[in-house]
Amino acid sequence: MTVSRWERGAQAPSAEFYIELGNLGGKADCWFFWRHAGLQTADLMRVLPSRSPRYVLASAFAHLDTAIAGSGGKGKTRQEARLVAIPLLKVSAGTHGEEGDKLLDLSEAPAEEMIAAPSQWCPNPAHTSCLRVKGHSMTPTIPDDAIVAVDASQTDHSQLDNKIVVAWDAKRGLS
Incomplete structure (x- = not known):
């Protein structure tokens, strides 16, 4: 998978690559990539310790x-x-x-x-x-x-x- 194919819309990264990109993106950009991998904050809230x-x-x-x-x-x-x-x-x-x-x-x-x-x-x-x-x-x-x-x-x-x-x-x- 090359970046140029992704930019042209010919082929999107796999969920695994989106997660890796989110990890590299840091706090400010991580959710942009993680959402494209199929992750949602509601999914994480179910497994995290209880909050208000x-x-x-x-x-x-x-x-x-x-x-x-x-x-x-x-x-x-x-x-x-x-x-x-x-x-x-x-x-x-x-x-x-x-x-x-x-x-x-x-x-x-x-x-x-x-x-x-x-x-x-x-x-x-x-x-x-x-x-x-x-x-x-x-x-x-x-x-x-x-x-x-x-x-x-x-x-x-x-x-x-x-x-x-x-x-x-x-x-x-x-x-």
Whole structure:
């Protein structure tokens, strides 16, 4: 594999070479190469010693009021909501015919705001983020400009059969 073939787009380095280039690149450039090798920060977080999680519990949303919807009948007691904060990323995935953002690792994307969701809806809050979808090919299930939650904790392809997934392609970006 020569650098000139890589520059022309004729042949990309193997994952092993990308990892080596990342090791040589040092702290500032390592993730550029490691992402192309298929590594993601979420993969490393699963095997590293526990750190403070990226999610926030309901105490962070103390200023929010909890409303209980219903018929107005008596007998309902107010339960404290257990919420998690899910970042809405400044990236979008494109459906068929639309290009998504070129970002390879969602954990590197900046958040434009946070969305509070009940903890029961989000089993893996440390690995969950939200992003927008561009295009109409998933309508009516996912309309243009919809916000979807992405749980990046599952990376085993066999466990993702019959699921809606976000994938990355070098030419089309996130889709």
